[in-house]
Amino acid sequence: MSAMVSSATLSAPTADGVSVGVPHVEAGGVPGAGRVLPTRAELAAVLPWPGLRRGSTVAVHGSVSLLFALLAEATASGSWATVVGLPGINLVAAAEAGVSLERLAVVPQPGSDPAGVIAALLDGVDLVVVGGTAQVLDADARRLSARARHRGSVLLPFGRWPGAEVQLRCSGARWRGLGHGHGHLREREVAVHAEGRGAASRPRSHRVLLPSRDGAIAAVPTAPTDIAPVVPAGTGVAENDSADTAVGIGAVERPAARAHLRAVAG
Structure with missing residues (x-):
């Protein structure tokens, strides 16, 4: 089953006093630890890389099925993913799409400091999905993309994201x-x-x-x-x-x- 993140090696406090932890991942978020995360060939056909390049920001517009497809191959191959700010995410649909729920952590409500929570997750998780309830300012969005580049994580905003390298729809x-x-x-x-x-x-x-x-x-x-x-x-x-x-x-x-x-x- 997916993990409702509560405690781990890294944490980011929210205004409500709840710490959002990051699951311990041996290679996750480490620059150079496999520069491209695997994707299905059907998606590699449209990406500018043979998979999801570590450090990249790839925005997904409108299609949850497409989002799940991006997560499926990477999580099945051992990468960790976190979904932030999608409180009604359908885990049954995710599993049918091939997402490994054992390597999926869900943060439905990131609190009043979503940028801080996302930044902490980028430090230790391979793929970080950001949904609509995790609203961040444009300046914060650009800083988070820069953090993903530095940490070697893949940032997957669901919707508009200033400075995204790739837009998928x-x-x-x-x-x-x-x-x-x-x-x-x-x-x-x-x-x-x-x-x-x-x-x-x-x-x-x-x-x-x-x-x-x-x-x-x-x-x-x-x-x-x-x-x-x-x-x-x-x-x-x-x-x-x-x-x-x-x-x-x-x-x-x-x-x-x-x-x-x-x-x-x-």
Whole structure:
């Protein structure tokens, strides 16, 4: 199961007097300890590096499924990850996406000094996800990116982040599984887009299954079948990421490997 961080080798006090500890990690946050954290090949196709480069800041926009896909390979390979400021994160969806919950620590509410908490976590954790409730000033965001570079951690803001080297987002969602008016939604084909600065200045796009039938990211088959756009009821908006955001964090989970929709409490 994931860890609700409470005590460890490093800690950062909040205004409420609660210390947020950092799990002890032998190689985490140490510059030079493996310069690139592994990712699936489907994501490496859009990143400017063969994985997640230590010291980088990679902002993920709108898609929780994409966020989980970034964490999956690294945590499965032994890296630690922390999610800060996403109080309703769906751990069932994370596990189905391949995230190793044994190496995932969750800090739902970072208190009144989120920048201090995030800074402490960057000192000892390989990947640090920052959600919307961990609001930081633009100046603090840039300082935290600099700290990630110095400590060799990967900073993964979920949403806007000044100075992020790479911006990732999904578009063009098409669900698979529906036949002629019947069937189950089994997997979703999307385009993953990357743009940014420096090595990421050339925009890249790659179509993937996210999620695939087993819940993880996968390559798109050469002869796609049973593809149907889905319009969320009452919104009149097709192929966006608003539903994906709710899927990963809120009360309704995305299609699971058993090919049916389930309600999961956040």
